[in-house]
Amino acid sequence: GENVEQHPSTLSVQEGDSAVIKCTYSDSASNYFPWYKQELGKRPQLIIDIRSNVGEKKDQRIAVTLNKTAKHFSLHITETQPEDSAVYFCAASPILYGNKLVFGAGTILRVKS
Amino acid sequence: KAGVTQTPRYLIKTRGQQVTLSCSPISGHRSVSWYQQTPGQGLQFLFEYFSETQRNKGNFPGRFSGRQFSNSRSEMNVSTLELGDSALYLCASSLEASEQFFGPGTRLTVL
Numbered sequence: 001g002e003n004v005e006q007h008p009s010t011l012s013v014q015e016g017d018s019a020v021i022k023c024t025y026s027d028s029a030s031n032y033f034p035w036y037k038q039e040l041g042k043r044p045q046l047i048i049d050i051r052s053n054v055g056e057k058k059d060q061r062i063a064v065t066l067n068k069t070a071k072h073f074s075l076h077i078t079e080t081q082p083e084d085s086a087v088y089f090c091a092a093s094p095i096l097y098g099n100k101l102v103f104g105a106g107t108i109l110r111v112k113s
Numbered sequence: 114k115a116g117v118t119q120t121p122r123y124l125i126k127t128r129g130q131q132v133t134l135s136c137s138p139i140s141g142h143r144s145v146s147w148y149q150q151t152p153g154q155g156l157q158f159l160f161e162y163f164s165e166t167q168r169n170k171g172n173f174p175g176r177f178s179g180r181q182f183s184n185s186r187s188e189m190n191v192s193t194l195e196l197g198d199s200a201l202y203l204c205a206s207s208l209e210a211s212e213q214f215f216g217p218g219t220r221l222t223v224l
Contacts, residue, residue: 001172032210034212034213036215042217043203043215043216043217043218044156044203044215045215046212046213046214049212089155089156091156098144098161098163098168098169099144099146099161099163099168099169099205099207099209099210099213100146100158100161100169100171101146101148101156101158101205101213102158103148103155103156103157103158104155105155106155106156
């Protein structure tokens with residue numbers, strides 16, 4: 001079955017620095033890759049997503065890149081702020097076959113001010 | 114539009130009991146997916162319902178089941194509860210092939 005590996009498990013950065021989180025997926029049928037942010041005690045919320053026909057997508061300080069050949073996708077956060085501190089999850093989905101998301105293990109991001 | 118809602122928010126049960134959790138999707142969303150979140154296993158897919166039919170299923174034992182009603186509301190049931198079933202159960206709704214919106218979750222504690 002599909003497996004998604006996520007690294008690193010924890011990441012500490014200084015406010016204003018960039019943060020990068022990387023994921024690898026196993027199922028070549030996956031074609032939808034969302035990133036969720038989950039603050040303590042709250043529900044996961046989508047921050048950005050990318051489909052397999054696109055290599056890169058950007059939304060203000062957040063960007064996602066996808067390398068389908070290598071089955072890698074990454075989240076890039078620039079100019080980090082303390083409110084970016086949260087757990088970030090990547091996921092992969094063979095979305096043509098329904099709405100099943102396979103999640104990575106999560107990355108705890110701490111932004112130090 | 115109102116977001117995804119889940120009831121109850123908190124639940125305490127004992128081993129061997131059964132439990133039913135409810136999820137009301139965003140109006141117009143016909144797909145409802147369920148996930149289990151634990152510190153050890155992370156977020157794991159349970160199943161997805163679309164137009165009252167189970168469309169996808171994760172790797173959970175048959176004690177975990179679900180259904181969806183004609184108004185797209187969904188319920189999941191766990192029978193013969195085990196200690197390891199203690200988790201946050203999240204449901205998510207979506208339109209076809211698009212972003213999933215999560216509910217606040219039901220925190221289940223099995224004693």
